[in-house]
Amino acid sequence: MKKPKILATIKQVQTRKLATHASLPSRSKHLSRSKRKEKHSDGSRSKQKWKKYVNWKILLALICLPILSGSIYLSYLISKVPENANAELQKPDSPSTLADRNGNTITKIGTQKIEPVKLDDLMKVNPKLPATLIKVEDQRFWKHDGVDFWGLTRAVFDNLKGRSGGGGTIPMQVARNMVLDTKQKTLQRKVNEIVSAQKLIDTHKHEGVLEAYLNYIDFGPTIQGVQAASKFYFGKDLIKTPLTDEEVALLVAIPNNPTRLNPKGNEEQKTNAKERRDWILQKKMTNSEDTPAVISMKEAEIATEKPLQIAKDEQNTFLNEFKIKSHGAYIDLVRTELKERYGITKEDLRTNAYEIKIAIDPEIDKTIENEIKNTHFEGDSKTGTSSDLNSSFMVMDRNTGHILALSSGKDYIPGGLNWGVTKQQPGSSIMPLAVYSPYLEFHKDTNEYTPVGTTPLAEVVANSSGYVATRLFENEITVNRGVKFLQDTFQLSLEKKDLESPSAIVTGDLFKGYSPVQMAQAYSVFPNNGKLMKVYTILEVKDNKQNKIEPLPNQEIEPNQSNAHQVLSTKTSYYMTRMLKGVVENPKGPDKGAKIPGFEVAGKTGTTPNKRSGWFVGFTPDYVASAVVFNEPKDGKQGDTKVTGDSVAEMWGKIMAKVVKNSDKHRFEKPADVPEPIAPMKLQNFDISISSEGTSREIKINIIGGSRDSNVTYRVERVDSKGKYLLVTEGAADSLKDTFAPVDPNSSNQKFTYKIIAKSKDTSVIPVVVEKELTLQKLKAPSPEREKKQPDSPPDQNTSKSDNKKTDSEDEDENQEKPNPGNGHQEGSEEMEPTGPKKPINPTHSTNPTN
Structure with a gap:
C-alpha cells in the first residue's frame, strides 16, 4: 500500500521543477544593452582586423604578376622562333666526316x-x-x-x-x-x-x-x-x-x-x-x-x-x-658508340657536320673483309654455293684498346644484324676466363705443372674436358665466387637462366653468350699483365667550328689507358698466357692452325655442344682477335652444318698472319715480378710387356725403361671380362707379377689389358700412366699337380697366409671375378678405390707414353 504514495510524491516533485524552469527569464531577452553592444563591437573589430592584414590590391597584383610575366616571357620565346618554317620541306643535309687513325678521310656518315x-x-x-x-x-x-x-x-x-x-x-x-x-x-x-x-x-x-x-x-x-x-x-x-x-x-x-x-x-x-x-x-x-x-x-x-x-x-x-662498299660493320659500331659515349644521334650526324677521328686501320679492316668473303667454310659446296655458315672477326690493339677492324660476315648490309656485336654461345673458349683464371688466382701455388688428378693443369686446359672444368668450378672455385669473378674481372655478365646450370657456364652453353667484341676485350687481360683495356672506336670528335666535343660523364677513356684497372694478378695473367701458348703449339691439338711463323700466339678454340658454331679467341704480343663461325638463322631457323674449332683456328691464323706482318714484337714478355714456373721432377717414360715362366700361370709384368728409384712404385691394374679395373699388385719395377690372371694353357695368343701407373712419394710429381693390350704366348704343358683352375682375381689383401686354407665352396667363391667400383677408362672419370690396405692414385686421365 506504500508504493502508490511514493509514486505520487515523485510526481509532485517533478511538477514543481518544471514550473520553476518555466518561470525563469530567457537569457537572450535579459541580456543588457551594453552586453549586446559589446558583442556587436567585437564582430566589427574582427572584420576590421581581417581587413587590416588583407589588401585586395596587393592580392590582385600577386595573381596578375605571374600571368603578366609569363605572357611577356612567352611573347619573348615566340619572337625567337625561327622564320624558316615556311621554307621548302627538303632541308639540305650537312653530313659528318669520318677519318681514320692517321687523319685520312674515309667516308661521310649520316647520309x-x-x-x-x-x-x-x-x-x-x-x-x-x-x-x-x-x-x-x-x-x-x-x-x-x-x-x-x-x-x-x-x-x-x-x-x-x-x-x-x-x-x-x-x-x-x-x-x-x-x-x-x-x-x-x-x-x-x-x-x-x-x-x-x-x-x-x-x-x-x-x-x-x-x-x-x-x-x-x-x-x-x-x-x-x-x-x-x-x-x-x-x-x-x-x-x-x-x-x-x-x-x-x-x-x-x-x-x-x-x-x-x-x-x-x-x-x-x-x-x-x-x-x-x-x-x-x-x-x-x-x-x-x-x-x-x-x-x-x-x-x-x-x-x-x-x-x-x-x-x-x-x-x-x-x-x-x-650496301656500303667497305667498313660497314665498323661504321655501324661507331654510330652506336657516338650515341652511348657522346649523345650524338643519327639526326645530329646528318645535320651538324661533325668531324670524327676513329681508330680503324683501313688496311687491316679491308683485309679481313676480303678474307671473310673468300673463305671456303666447311659445308660450302665445291661449286661455290654457300651453306648457312657465316662468320665475324674483330681485331684490337692490345696496348690501347683501339678496335682496328670489325667484320660482320660475307655480305653486311647496314640496318641488318651486325654479327660483330651480336651475342653467341662461346663454347669452351670461355674456360680460360670462367675456370682456369680464377683457379690460378685463388690457389697461389698453382701453375701449369700442378696436377689435377694425374694430369698437369696445362694439359687440362688443352683437353677442354667439361667434366674436369666443372669439378674445378664447383668444388675448387665455388659457383658464387666463379660467377662474380667472371662478371667483375672480365666484364662478362650472365643471364638468370645461366645461373641454373654451372656446367653450362663452364662449357659456354649459355642462354645468350657474348659478342666477338666482348670476348676480345676479356682476353686482352692476359697480354696486358692483368689490366682490362676498354675497347673503343672513337678517338676525337669536333663540331663544325673545330671545337672539341667531350664525352658524356663517366664515358671518358684516357689515351693508351694508363689508368686501366688491374683486375687480375700479373702472375695469373702470365701463367695463363704460357698455357694458352702451349695450347696453340700442341702439334696434335685443334688449335694448331692458329700458329703464325715467327710470332708467338696464345689462344683457345671453343665449340658449342651442338657444333653449330665455333670460336677461336687469341692474341699475339701486339694484337687480340676473336673469330666465330656459325650457322646463320634463315627464315627463323638455324642451320645444322657442323662447325669444328680447328677450322676456325685455321681461319684466324691465316688472317692474323697478314695483320701482324709489320709488328715489331714477336715474343711475349715475362713480367719482372713473376717467376718462371718450375717443372717438378719428371718420372721417366716406360713401356711394358708380359711373359710367363715355363708352365707357371703367373704373368710377369716387365717394365721397360722407367725409374728404378726407391721412391717410385708401380701400380698394376688389369681389365677383367666385364671391363672393370682390378688391382693386381703394387711395388718396385722388377717385382711385378699377376698371380691370379685367368690364364688358359691351351690358348696360343691370349690377350690381357694392363694399366700401369708409376708414381712418386712426392705428390707434386706427375704420375706416368701406360695402358696396353698385350698377348701372352702359349704356355708349356702343365704338370698334373697344377691342373686345378686358378682364380681370376687375387684374394682379399687383408687376409693373412694362415687364413688361405679354405673349403671347396670358399674356393668356388674366390674363382668368381670380384666386382671393382672403378669407372673404367673414360676420359675425365674418377676411379674409386678398390678394397685393400693401400690407397691407390685416382687418375682422371689415362695417357700413352710420349717419347
Whole structure:
C-alpha cells in the first residue's frame, strides 16, 4: 500500500521543477544593452582586423604578376622562333666526316638512303599506309591546326601518372626534325615546335606536311622514308606494289625504335617487332575513332596469326642499293658508340657536320673483309654455293684498346644484324676466363705443372674436358665466387637462366653468350699483365667550328689507358698466357692452325655442344682477335652444318698472319715480378710387356725403361671380362707379377689389358700412366699337380697366409671375378678405390707414353 504514495510524491516533485524552469527569464531577452553592444563591437573589430592584414590590391597584383610575366616571357620565346618554317620541306643535309687513325678521310656518315614519294602516288596503291601512320602517330591529325592541345593535356596527365605519353603531333615532329636545329629539351624548343608546326600547316597544308613526314621518318641508321624502308624490308616499290595488312603494320611499327624493333635483327628484336605490329593491327587499324577503321577485326585476326614476313636477301633485288662498299660493320659500331659515349644521334650526324677521328686501320679492316668473303667454310659446296655458315672477326690493339677492324660476315648490309656485336654461345673458349683464371688466382701455388688428378693443369686446359672444368668450378672455385669473378674481372655478365646450370657456364652453353667484341676485350687481360683495356672506336670528335666535343660523364677513356684497372694478378695473367701458348703449339691439338711463323700466339678454340658454331679467341704480343663461325638463322631457323674449332683456328691464323706482318714484337714478355714456373721432377717414360715362366700361370709384368728409384712404385691394374679395373699388385719395377690372371694353357695368343701407373712419394710429381693390350704366348704343358683352375682375381689383401686354407665352396667363391667400383677408362672419370690396405692414385686421365 506504500508504493502508490511514493509514486505520487515523485510526481509532485517533478511538477514543481518544471514550473520553476518555466518561470525563469530567457537569457537572450535579459541580456543588457551594453552586453549586446559589446558583442556587436567585437564582430566589427574582427572584420576590421581581417581587413587590416588583407589588401585586395596587393592580392590582385600577386595573381596578375605571374600571368603578366609569363605572357611577356612567352611573347619573348615566340619572337625567337625561327622564320624558316615556311621554307621548302627538303632541308639540305650537312653530313659528318669520318677519318681514320692517321687523319685520312674515309667516308661521310649520316647520309641516308632516301627515295621521296608523292602522297598522291602513294594513295593510289597503298592508301592504308598513311591512314595507319596517322592512327598511330597523330589520330586527330586532320582536325587540328598543327598542335593538338587536347593531346598535349592528356600527355601531361599521363606523365604525371607515370605513363609515357606522346602529345607531339606529326607537324610538330616535322618541325623538330626538318625545320629546327636544336634537339635540346627546353621550353624554347617546345615553343618553337608549337609555333613552327602551326606555320607549317598554314603554309604546306596537312597533305604537304604528311608527305614530308612519310619521306623523312627514320627506319634505321641508313634508311629514311617509307619507300626506302619498303624496298629494304619487303623488296616492294610502294608506288607499284601494294603491301599486305601485316606489312603496313610492321612498317608503321619500326620507327618507334628502329633498333629494338628491327625485324632483321636477333630473336629478341624480332619478337619485339611482331608484338608492336600485332598491337597496331588489333588496336589501331581497327579503331574507328576520329577516322574510319583501316581494316576489320576479322582481317586483323588473320594478319596477326602470320609470322614476320621479310624478303629473303637473295630474293630482294633492291638490297644492292643499300650496301656500303667497305667498313660497314665498323661504321655501324661507331654510330652506336657516338650515341652511348657522346649523345650524338643519327639526326645530329646528318645535320651538324661533325668531324670524327676513329681508330680503324683501313688496311687491316679491308683485309679481313676480303678474307671473310673468300673463305671456303666447311659445308660450302665445291661449286661455290654457300651453306648457312657465316662468320665475324674483330681485331684490337692490345696496348690501347683501339678496335682496328670489325667484320660482320660475307655480305653486311647496314640496318641488318651486325654479327660483330651480336651475342653467341662461346663454347669452351670461355674456360680460360670462367675456370682456369680464377683457379690460378685463388690457389697461389698453382701453375701449369700442378696436377689435377694425374694430369698437369696445362694439359687440362688443352683437353677442354667439361667434366674436369666443372669439378674445378664447383668444388675448387665455388659457383658464387666463379660467377662474380667472371662478371667483375672480365666484364662478362650472365643471364638468370645461366645461373641454373654451372656446367653450362663452364662449357659456354649459355642462354645468350657474348659478342666477338666482348670476348676480345676479356682476353686482352692476359697480354696486358692483368689490366682490362676498354675497347673503343672513337678517338676525337669536333663540331663544325673545330671545337672539341667531350664525352658524356663517366664515358671518358684516357689515351693508351694508363689508368686501366688491374683486375687480375700479373702472375695469373702470365701463367695463363704460357698455357694458352702451349695450347696453340700442341702439334696434335685443334688449335694448331692458329700458329703464325715467327710470332708467338696464345689462344683457345671453343665449340658449342651442338657444333653449330665455333670460336677461336687469341692474341699475339701486339694484337687480340676473336673469330666465330656459325650457322646463320634463315627464315627463323638455324642451320645444322657442323662447325669444328680447328677450322676456325685455321681461319684466324691465316688472317692474323697478314695483320701482324709489320709488328715489331714477336715474343711475349715475362713480367719482372713473376717467376718462371718450375717443372717438378719428371718420372721417366716406360713401356711394358708380359711373359710367363715355363708352365707357371703367373704373368710377369716387365717394365721397360722407367725409374728404378726407391721412391717410385708401380701400380698394376688389369681389365677383367666385364671391363672393370682390378688391382693386381703394387711395388718396385722388377717385382711385378699377376698371380691370379685367368690364364688358359691351351690358348696360343691370349690377350690381357694392363694399366700401369708409376708414381712418386712426392705428390707434386706427375704420375706416368701406360695402358696396353698385350698377348701372352702359349704356355708349356702343365704338370698334373697344377691342373686345378686358378682364380681370376687375387684374394682379399687383408687376409693373412694362415687364413688361405679354405673349403671347396670358399674356393668356388674366390674363382668368381670380384666386382671393382672403378669407372673404367673414360676420359675425365674418377676411379674409386678398390678394397685393400693401400690407397691407390685416382687418375682422371689415362695417357700413352710420349717419347
